[in-house]
Every structure is written in structure tokens, then in C-alpha cells.
Amino acid sequence: MARAAGVAVGGHRHAATGLQVERRGRRWPWARTLVANPVAVVSAGFLLLAVLAAAFAPLLVTTDPTFLDPAVRLQGPSAAHPLGTDDRGRDVLSRVVYGGRVSLLVGLSVTAIAALVGSTLGLLSGYYPRLDTPIMRTLDGLMAFPSILLAIAIMASLGPSTGNVVVALVVVYTPTIARLVRSSTLVAKQQAYVESARAVGMGDVAILLRYVYPNGLSPLIVQCTFVVAFAIISEASLSFLGAGVDPETATWGNMLRDGQRILQRAWWLSIFPGTALVLTVLALNLLGDGLRDALDPRARRR
Amino acid sequence: MAAYILRRLILVLPVILVVGVVVFALVHLTPGEPAAVILGDRATAEEIARLRDQLGLNDPLPVQFVRWFGGVLRLDFGESIFLGESVTRSLLGRVQPTVLLTLYALCFQILIGVPAGVLAAVRHNSPVDRVLTVLAISGASVPTFFLGILLILVFAVRLRWLPSGGYVPFTEDPIAHLKGMLLPAFALGFSAAGLLARLVRSSMLDVLREDYVRTAFAKGLPEGLVVVRHALRNALIPALTVIGTSVGALLGGAVVTETVFTIPGMGRLVVQSIARRDYPVIQGAIMTIAVTYVLVNLLVDLLYVYADPRVRLGGG
Amino acid sequence: MSRRTGKAASAVGRGVGALLAEWEQGQLSRRSVLRRAAGLGLGVPALAALAAHAGTGQVSAAVLRAAQDDPSSGTPGGTLRVATIGEPPHLDEHQSTAELIAVLGYCAYEGLFTYDATYQPIPELVETHTVSGDGLTHTMTLRKGVTFHNGEALKAADAIASVQRWGRISGVGKRLMAKTRELAQIDDATLEFRLSEPYGTILTALAHNTQACTIHPKSILDAAGDQPITDSARYVGTGPYRLVEWQRDAAMRFERFDGYRSAPGEAPVGYGGKKYAYVDRIEFVPVPDEAARVAGLQAGDYHLALDVGNDQYEILRDAPGVVAEILTPTNWDVFFLNWKAPLMGNLAMRQAVQAALDHTPILQSGRGGDEFIRLDPGLMMQQTPWHTTAGQEHYNVNDPALAKQKLQEAGYTGTPIRFMTTQEYSYMYGEAIVAKQQLEAAGMVVDLQVIDWATLLERRAKPEEWDIFSTGHGFVPDPSQISYVGQMNEYPGWWSSEGSLALAAQLLAAADFDTRKGLFDRIQTAHYTEIPAIKIGDSSNVSFRSDAIGGWDGQFERGIKFWNLWLNE
Numbered sequence A: 001m002a003r004a005a006g007v008a009v010g011g012h013r014h015a016a017t018g019l020q021v022e023r024r025g026r027r028w029p030w031a032r033t034l035v036a037n038p039v040a041v042v043s044a045g046f047l048l049l050a051v052l053a054a055a056f057a058p059l060l061v062t063t064d065p066t067f068l069d070p071a072v073r074l075q076g077p078s079a080a081h082p083l084g085t086d087d088r089g090r091d092v093l094s095r096v097v098y099g100g101r102v103s104l105l106v107g108l109s110v111t112a113i114a115a116l117v118g119s120t121l122g123l124l125s126g127y128y129p130r131l132d133t134p135i136m137r138t139l140d141g142l143m144a145f146p147s148i149l150l151a152i153a154i155m156a157s158l159g160p161s162t163g164n165v166v167v168a169l170v171v172v173y174t175p176t177i178a179r180l181v182r183s184s185t186l187v188a189k190q191q192a193y194v195e196s197a198r199a200v201g202m203g204d205v206a207i208l209l210r211y212v213y214p215n216g217l218s219p220l221i222v223q224c225t226f227v228v229a230f231a232i233i234s235e236a237s238l239s240f241l242g243a244g245v246d247p248e249t250a251t252w253g254n255m256l257r258d259g260q261r262i263l264q265r266a267w268w269l270s271i272f273p274g275t276a277l278v279l280t281v282l283a284l285n286l287l288g289d290g291l292r293d294a295l296d297p298r299a300r301r302r
Numbered sequence B: 001m002a003a004y005i006l007r008r009l010i011l012v013l014p015v016i017l018v019v020g021v022v023v024f025a026l027v028h029l030t031p032g033e034p035a036a037v038i039l040g041d042r043a044t045a046e047e048i049a050r051l052r053d054q055l056g057l058n059d060p061l062p063v064q065f066v067r068w069f070g071g072v073l074r075l076d077f078g079e080s081i082f083l084g085e086s087v088t089r090s091l092l093g094r095v096q097p098t099v100l101l102t103l104y105a106l107c108f109q110i111l112i113g114v115p116a117g118v119l120a121a122v123r124h125n126s127p128v129d130r131v132l133t134v135l136a137i138s139g140a141s142v143p144t145f146f147l148g149i150l151l152i153l154v155f156a157v158r159l160r161w162l163p164s165g166g167y168v169p170f171t172e173d174p175i176a177h178l179k180g181m182l183l184p185a186f187a188l189g190f191s192a193a194g195l196l197a198r199l200v201r202s203s204m205l206d207v208l209r210e211d212y213v214r215t216a217f218a219k220g221l222p223e224g225l226v227v228v229r230h231a232l233r234n235a236l237i238p239a240l241t242v243i244g245t246s247v248g249a250l251l252g253g254a255v256v257t258e259t260v261f262t263i264p265g266m267g268r269l270v271v272q273s274i275a276r277r278d279y280p281v282i283q284g285a286i287m288t289i290a291v292t293y294v295l296v297n298l299l300v301d302l303l304y305v306y307a308d309p310r311v312r313l314g315g316g
Numbered sequence C: 001m002s003r004r005t006g007k008a009a010s011a012v013g014r015g016v017g018a019l020l021a022e023w024e025q026g027q028l029s030r031r032s033v034l035r036r037a038a039g040l041g042l043g044v045p046a047l048a049a050l051a052a053h054a055g056t057g058q059v060s061a062a063v064l065r066a067a068q069d070d071p072s073s074g075t076p077g078g079t080l081r082v083a084t085i086g087e088p089p090h091l092d093e094h095q096s097t098a099e100l101i102a103v104l105g106y107c108a109y110e111g112l113f114t115y116d117a118t119y120q121p122i123p124e125l126v127e128t129h130t131v132s133g134d135g136l137t138h139t140m141t142l143r144k145g146v147t148f149h150n151g152e153a154l155k156a157a158d159a160i161a162s163v164q165r166w167g168r169i170s171g172v173g174k175r176l177m178a179k180t181r182e183l184a185q186i187d188d189a190t191l192e193f194r195l196s197e198p199y200g201t202i203l204t205a206l207a208h209n210t211q212a213c214t215i216h217p218k219s220i221l222d223a224a225g226d227q228p229i230t231d232s233a234r235y236v237g238t239g240p241y242r243l244v245e246w247q248r249d250a251a252m253r254f255e256r257f258d259g260y261r262s263a264p265g266e267a268p269v270g271y272g273g274k275k276y277a278y279v280d281r282i283e284f285v286p287v288p289d290e291a292a293r294v295a296g297l298q299a300g301d302y303h304l305a306l307d308v309g310n311d312q313y314e315i316l317r318d319a320p321g322v323v324a325e326i327l328t329p330t331n332w333d334v335f336f337l338n339w340k341a342p343l344m345g346n347l348a349m350r351q352a353v354q355a356a357l358d359h360t361p362i363l364q365s366g367r368g369g370d371e372f373i374r375l376d377p378g379l380m381m382q383q384t385p386w387h388t389t390a391g392q393e394h395y396n397v398n399d400p401a402l403a404k405q406k407l408q409e410a411g412y413t414g415t416p417i418r419f420m421t422t423q424e425y426s427y428m429y430g431e432a433i434v435a436k437q438q439l440e441a442a443g444m445v446v447d448l449q450v451i452d453w454a455t456l457l458e459r460r461a462k463p464e465e466w467d468i469f470s471t472g473h474g475f476v477p478d479p480s481q482i483s484y485v486g487q488m489n490e491y492p493g494w495w496s497s498e499g500s501l502a503l504a505a506q507l508l509a510a511a512d513f514d515t516r517k518g519l520f521d522r523i524q525t526a527h528y529t530e531i532p533a534i535k536i537g538d539s540s541n542v543s544f545r546s547d548a549i550g551g552w553d554g555q556f557e558r559g560i561k562f563w564n565l566w567l568n569e
Helices: A002-010 A013-026 A027-037 A038-056 A091-128 A131-143 A146-159 A162-189 A192-199 A204-240 A254-260 A268-296 A298-300 B001-028 B034-039 B045-055 B061-072 B087-122 B127-141 B145-157 B174-208 B212-217 B225-258 B266-276 B278-307 B309-315 C002-024 C030-041 C045-053 C061-068 C099-108 C154-171 C169-176 C204-205 C220-226 C290-298 C310-316 C347-356 C359-367 C400-410 C427-439 C454-460 C498-509 C511-532
Strands: C079-086 C113-115 C121-123 C126-131 C137-142 C181-186 C188-193 C241-247 C250-258 C281-286 C324-326 C331-337 C417-421 C448-450 C468-473 C535-541 C542-546
Touching: A013 C511, A027 A038, A027 A268, A027 C400, A027 C535, A038 A268, A038 B061, A091 A131, A091 A162, A091 A204, A091 A254, A091 A268, A131 A162, A146 A204, A146 B001, A146 B225, A146 B266, A146 B278, A162 A204, A192 A204, A204 A254, A204 A268, A204 B145, A254 A268, A254 B145, A254 C535, A268 B145, A268 C188, B001 B061, B001 B278, B034 B045, B087 B127, B087 B174, B087 B212, B087 B225, B087 B266, B127 B174, B145 B174, B145 B225, B174 B225, B174 C542, B212 B225, B212 C220, B212 C310, B225 B266, B225 B278, B266 B278, B266 C002, C061 C079, C079 C290, C099 C241, C099 C250, C113 C204, C121 C126, C121 C204, C137 C154, C154 C181, C154 C188, C154 C220, C169 C181, C169 C498, C169 C535, C204 C250, C290 C310, C310 C324, C310 C542, C331 C347, C347 C400, C359 C427, C359 C535, C417 C454, C427 C448, C427 C468, C498 C511
Parallel strands: C079 C281, C417 C448, C417 C468
Antiparallel strands: C113 C121, C126 C137, C137 C188, C181 C188, C241 C250, C250 C281, C324 C542, C331 C468, C331 C535
16 A cells, blocks of 8 residues: 555655766765664564564564464463463464564565566666556556555455465565666766766667666665565465455464454454564655664755 | 537546456456366356356457446446345445545545645755655655555554544444544555645646746745745645545555455455455455446546646647 | 164154264265254153253253243244355255255255154155055145245145155265155155165155255246256245245345245144244344354344354353353364275274374364263264263373383374364364374374365265265264264275174174164273274363344254244334
8 A cells, every 4th residue: 555655755765866876976874874773773683573473483482383282272471471472372472473474574575576677667668668658557556456456456356365465465576676776767868977987889788787777776775675564564465355365374464353353352363463573664754764864865954 | 618528428438348348357266167176176066057047157358248238337346246246336335434534534644745845845945854755756656555454453453542443324423433444544545645735736836836826926925825825726736646646556455455444345245255256245245346436537537627727728 | 762762763863864874975964964963862752851861960051941932932023143264155955065055944944754753754745655565655745725935836746856856865865765766656646766775764865954855836846847946936945934035245135935834733843843934034144254143143234143163152151142052061072094905904003093183272272162062982872871980991092102102002104194174164274283292292204184074075085085084973862873883894995894894784783872882882991992993082162152042952053944933022
């Protein structure tokens, strides 16, 4: 849902400024700004921890997230089960940690693929006027759907599985990225050095990759941070609706769906995965915000 | 201006066509034979053949598409497989809750987002601004369904002030209707409010730097008056576009919110129809919501032309 | 005393048992049938005596409640609101065993026969019934003055058209019609079944109330053909309530049928007898979300919430205005082992499975807290005189070391054990996943196949497709009605030892209670040594309803007799 808004707030107008930073040859000015922003640093730290926890989940939690122990079902937080147990007696802490794995994996792979596909489409569309209309009209059509609805629709056809969630969300988030890359491509194309590169007979692919694309990278990086966040929310929403990851897999969305049935009796089934979800997305959004401030001098002035 | 409007209207057509192709493709994206998928494991070959016939799946795809899209243009989405009635009829019965939920959520979005954005801009770089900024980002970080669950836990389960779900039509009992819609509309509007607040803030900052606002301050007019009378009006024009895109986000979010609060709207129908493998209903509902969204954006664009003299002059 | 009750029960047994056999052949809501049969153990004077005789001393709360709520003392008026699990796929009683369709059907439809409180068939739309000496000709005269909701008078032609349609579609009906040479109309009010051979369960078949032989106007059946009835205008019966509106995904609204003509007599008799129709209207509201059904019951939006899990008991127990009544255990949960497939055809493998399982967590996972489960080896419930602990040393063995030893004996090499279960009944799934974990801990490889219930029923009939499946068994008053005792060698799993088959045959033939009890004890012992199935344990359900409901007799958990309920509001 925040797809369009991400563009509105973090969108195309930064293309030119990204260029300036690059041309002046000051390589990491934005890094200094970012490090000076405590909120962004804390967010980045949290995300690093989350990624580490997901990567090393088996070392972090020794309880198998699928181990059933009905004798201790629906118990609140305790020493043995710090976040309590679910209705099958599974350990909620371990499910939250393993659920983070799925969320981060989905978020990152959706973003990586969407960035790749979106960048390609954006470059083609921006650089070759003949391709512009067909590509952009198609993407406009995709953007005419409220994003979560498009994802639901695709999942309705493909059926629930992690792979299908990634496919659906790539379709949803590719147009945003393509639009962004297209607008920075349009700007870069007009630059004198691109003209001269063409004049000396440089190939289109080389020009695109060496001169055009890098100029749009800063806003793209910012946008990608937001896409990770939105993809994580969307995955959770899809799973919550029963149209996401296989219902038996421990994911935050699945846990929230299962927990809702007995919300009155066992609040911990909903609160803990929900909190993990909110914190992760919040950290991504704050980091993205900090990145934008750092990469976009105009925004920094504010 | 007329030329602009015309151009804008013409641009809508390919978008709707693409939307149609995507929605049409839904049935054909299913792994395997669509009729068999719809009927499930136990279907016999004859039943599958009958449904294929009923859905017209034996014709070439372009023929199917033209027939289906022709129906859509006449608001005919075919027959629901599960509900045994026309999809249009099913949708009509569920439009009201969804539309009202979206409108109420939009009210919350504006009522929260605009004042917060203005305040943050006026108190620019103050602690108030920073807190509001973090709050706005937090709002956008809480999935509506989780916020909905939290609200239910507090206001329905613990305090028992408001119902945990369900829907009462306005005409039946206005008070119960509003009480029932309060939590879902807030859950839905709150996260959208964060984005609106951020936009209002930045456009407000731009406007506050404009000469005429400075002049107004210089004339010694009270701050509140300047902000509301001079700055806000102009700052809200860009916000209008965000409200347009918000309607899309809210319509999409309504799908999830209706499920959390068991509101019998179009979104819930979509989710239920997925389990029922009732593809004509899924297609009809999604087509309707997407086209509504396109039209709302068109309307907002046109309003924008009307509201922003620069566009008006440039276009005319 | 014991002899008399034994005889009575066995008479019921022969009727219901054979019928149960038929549901077992691939039809959806056997569970609901068995649940209703479960009512036999509760609140029925005859079987209350039985229970007392069994020496358990249990008199269920439902019995007491029934005594307090005299069915003739209700107050008319009001709208009864019921939260259901969802929309029925259609409205056709003949077409489906779906529980919801049956529940709705109780309001609007009646059959030629119905069940009394002990599951004996009694006439409903029929006034007189005579059987020829050779048992081949059943003549039935319909009650006079009965009209359908559409104003048409009930005639023999309607009954014949209904029976014939049901006989073309439902499994029970097909079997009856296979033995029916001719179904003749004698006059406007009289029909005659002419059978090719005696069919002892004809009345039970006609009385049964899931995928029931409901009586519809011929005019409507002619229009509908054999397609499922989905149009609410065609939902026309003779019952005490008529459907006035079906708003999809919102509500089904029934109103009292003013032209209703009840069976003679002043007292309700099981599903039949006098029907009072106290409430003016009944609304069935689809609320697919369990949490929402619970919240609605708490808020007073609904008087009854169907399909609410035991996990909600802790919340609803203390909720003001809500009655949460744990029913006496009536169901038992069971895993069947496939004797016809190579793996479980081996006794040592079956012993390994028996030894590997720890029943308590399995039941906890399926049925919730300890108040809802009971460990008991008896295949007949404690409230019957048949209950025995024979073979209990092989019940709930929980000895993984023994299991491993048996696996070695069996020469098990890690072939995946195909374990079928379904999520449609969450207890089956909950029990299967825990059992899987336990079997795996004992060294077996389990391929858990989660499929829909209808598919499971289809596949379990094919010996080559499975090794274990999980299911439940409802209350039966006579051991011959236990699915795999009454139909030994036919019921999926195919228990077929010579000794047990002989015992089962004698059990069916014998009339004397003590003799039969002795036979049954030996059958249960054989059950635990030959291992056709693993009985996991007994379980209770909870009835969740508003305390405003009067006239609840708790006899039939799902088979709610809406016409005798009233609202104290």
C-alpha cells in the first residue's frame, strides 16, 4: 500500500542530486551524514541483529520451532518458554526467530529481483523512446491495482507457497522501481558526457551501465530499503489472510493468523510476532529515511 | 485545460485495458486446468467438462478475453460458482461496507495526517517535529491487521467499549453502525495518516518559505491565521494527489481490515472466494476495486487541475 | 434388568449399526451422525437408566437441565440468532452430508420417519405403516392436513418423488432403492414400497437426518431435477419454520410456518412428536471466524455459536450470559491401520506403532485441556453396560524402546508410513501431527498427507493408498455398531483375523446380554492384541450458548431441535 507513497516521498526528483554527488568525486559524504543520525544508526544496528538472528537461528534458539509438546500448550511466557507456547505446545520464541528468517528472506529476495527487473525495464524505457510507451503503459496498469490486492489476486491463482509470495510481490514492486530508474535515466540521457560517449561509438549497454545507471543509484537504494519494508508487511498480510506462505511454516503472518483465533485467551501468540514485525519494518523505514536525508542534500536541508 | 482533461481521459483507457488483461489472466495463471482447480480433487471428468463449458474455457484465449471484457464493460462479470448468483449482484450487496469503511478511514487519515503535518512544519526542527516524524513513520510501519488486532484486544476484549467486529448498516442503527466502524476505520486510516502527515509537512515547509507567506508574517498577522488562511490552502494541493493514491491503499487495506473485523464487504468476499476457488467473483471484485481506484485518481487529477492555478494556466 | 436393556439396545443396534455402516462408505459427516447417536447416552430416560445400571453413577447435566426445562412450558416470541461456520454450499438435503445443511434442514424439512430419543425410527409425516408378513411390502399412509410452505397439500406423489430423487443421489437411498422393486402410489395419501428382499433398516434409512430423505413438493423436484437446490424459493418443506430470505454471506432468515401441522400428541419425542415452534424467527448468520463467533456470543449478538473449539472454554466459562457446558465424553478418537498394505499387514509393525504412542499429548493436541479428554481402553463408553477394560495392558503403551525392538522384528527399513489426515476436523490433524512426531522419535518415517476430508474418505477405501488414518468414532449403544466390529473386514483397515470374524458373527447372532457381553470382551481383547486400530482416548465437546435459551435438552449436540427452544428475554 505504501508503494505509491514511497514514490511520492522518496521518488524521482532526487535523480539530479544523486548525479551531483557522484560528479564532485566526494565518495562517501553521505556515510558521514548517516552515521551522525542516531536513529538511522540504531535502526541499522537492529536490522543487523535481526539478520544475524535469522542466519544463525539454530544457534540462537535451541528449541525446534516445529517441536510439538501438547502438555505445555497455551502457556504464557515463562523461564522455559520466554515468549510462551502456542496451541500445539510449540515454543513461540523459536517460532518468532525462525519466522524472521522467512520474512527477511522474502523481503530481501523480492527487493533484489524487483530491483533487477525494474532497473532493466526502467533503463530500457528511459533510454529507448520506442519502448517507453508499451513498457510504461503496462506498468501503469499494474500500478492501477492497490498493491496488496494485486498480490492477493496473484496468490489466489498460484496458491500458497513462499516462492509464489516472492513472485507476486516482485510483480507488485517492480513498477515502482522501473518508474524511478526511468526518470533518472531520462535525466542522465541528456547529459553531455552521455552524448560524448555515444559520439565516440560506445555501445548502448556500456553507456547504460557505466554512465546512466549509476546516477540513479542513490534514490534507488533508498527506495529499495522501503521495498524491503513493504514486502515484509505484504508477506505478513498475505499469510494472515491465508494466501501467503504455506500455513504450517512459522512466519510472523501465519502466527498472527493462528493467534487471532484465541486472542482472548493467549495474547502472547499475537503480540510477540506482531512486535517483531513492527520493529523490523520500523527499523527499515527509519533507515530508509536516514539514507534519504544522507543521500539527498535537498531533503537534508529540511 | 480542456486539452489536458481530454489527454488525461484518454490515458485512462490503456490502463483499464491492462487491468482487464491482468484480471483476466488470473484464471489462466492457475497451475493446471482451471476448471479442475475450481472444482477440487473430487470432481469427475463430466463435471469438469460442464464447468469448462459454462466458463467458456474451450474457446481460444483472445475470444475468451473479448467476451469477458465485453461483459465487464456492461458490468457483467458472469456467475459466481459458489454463491449461485450473478457476480454483479454479489458485489452490489457488499459495496456499502467497503465504500463506507474506506471513506471513514480517509476521514481519519485526513483528520490525523493534516494537523500533524502542519504542526510538524510550523514547529520545524523542534522536538515536536521529530516526535511527529517518528510517529508518522511508526504509523506506516504497523500493518493494519496487527493494529486492528491490538485495537480489538484493548477496546473490545479488555475494555468492552466497542464491538470486535461485524457490520450494522447505517440505515438499521446509525449509532451501532458508527461504533462498529470506529476501530476498523481507525486501524486503516492511521497508517495512511503517517504518509499524509509527512507530505503535508514537506509541502507546508515549501509554502512557508514563499514570499507571500513571509509578507503575511511581516504584516504582523497572527501565526494561526497565516498558517491556516495562506499557507495551508496551497500546501494541501500536493496533498490532494497523495489522497488520491491513498484511496487505493485504503481500498487494498480494506481487504485485510474487513477480514480482521469480519465486515461483510468486497475485500472479505475476495478472501473468502479464494478459499472457495470462486474465480469469477475474485475477478469481478478485483476488477471493480482497481477500476474504482483508477477513476478516483482521474478525479483527483482533474481536481488538481482545478485547484492549482499553475497547472490550469499551463494547460489552458 | 440387564437382559432387557441388552435386548433393547441390540434391537436399536441392528437398525442403526447397519446404517452407520453405510455412512462410513465415503460420506462427509459421519461424525455428526455419530454425535447425534451420542445423544443416546445422555438425557434419554431409557439410557439414563442404562447409565445408572452401568454403575457409573453419572447423570449428566443435560439430563437435569432437560428435567428443569419442560418443553411444554416455553414462552413464544423473539428471534433466535445462530452463528454458523459459513455459508452452506447449497440447500439440498438429498445432495449432501454437510452438517450445516442438516442443521438448517431441521427447521424446514421433515421426513416420512424420524428418530425418537433412542434412535428408533418413528413416523413423522407417515400416519400408519404396515408391513406384510414376508417383510416385502411396506404400506405407508401420510398424515392428513399437512401442507408445504408454498401452500401445496402433501400428497403421496410428493413423497414418492422425494424418495426416488433421494434414492438416486444419496448412498443410503441408493442401497434402499437397490432392494426396492417398485415404489407404488396406492391413492393420494398412500404409498407402498415393494421390496425384492426384506430390508431391515428401511425405516432407519428413511428416518435418518443427515443427507436425509426429506419430503419436497413434486413440483419443485421436477423443476430442480438432480441438480443441487440453490434457490431459496425452492427450499420448501413441511417443517415448523420456513425460509424467508437467504442473503449470501449475511444471513439466512427463517420464520415460523403458520400452516405447520405437528405430529399427534402433546410431547416431543426425540426428533419427532410435538413441535412447538416457540421463537418467531431464526437467523443463521455465517461467521467463518471462530474468534468472531466467540466475541458475538459474549456480546449477546448470537444465542448459539456452532463449531466453537474447546480452547474457547476458558474464556466463555466465565462470560456473563453464556453457558459453556462440557458434555460427558461421547466420542473417541482412533487411528486405523491398513491390514491390506504391506507395512501394517505385519503384526510386528502394528505392535511397533501401538508401543510408540503416548496418548495423552495426542489427545491434548487434538482436544485441548485435560477437562476434555479421558484415557480409557474401552471401545464402548463408560456410560454403557458394555464398558470393559479388557486388553488395557496394550493401551497407551508409550514405550519407544519396545517400539524400536518391534521395528527390528518387523525388519522395518525406513519405508515412509503414509498417514492420512485432514484439517477440516482440527482434532484429527492435531492428533496426527503429534503421533507423527512420536512415531518418528521411535524410528519410523512418516509421510503425513493432509488432504480434505472428502478425499480422505475416498482414498481410505483403496487399500493401496495408505497405511494409517486418523478419525473419530461417536457414541454407539451397542458394540455391533462400532464401525469396524459391525463391519469387520469391510471397514477401511480390513480387520480380518479368523478368530475375530467368528466372534463378531456370534455377537450379531446372539440375543442374550451376558453371552454378548462375554463375546464383546473377547473382541476388545483381540482388538488390543491383533491391533486393527489404535484407540487414542475419549473426548468431550462443549456446548456454547446464551443463558437466555430455554428448552435445551442437551440430548443432541448438533442436532439442535430449534422448534423446542425458547428465549427468556
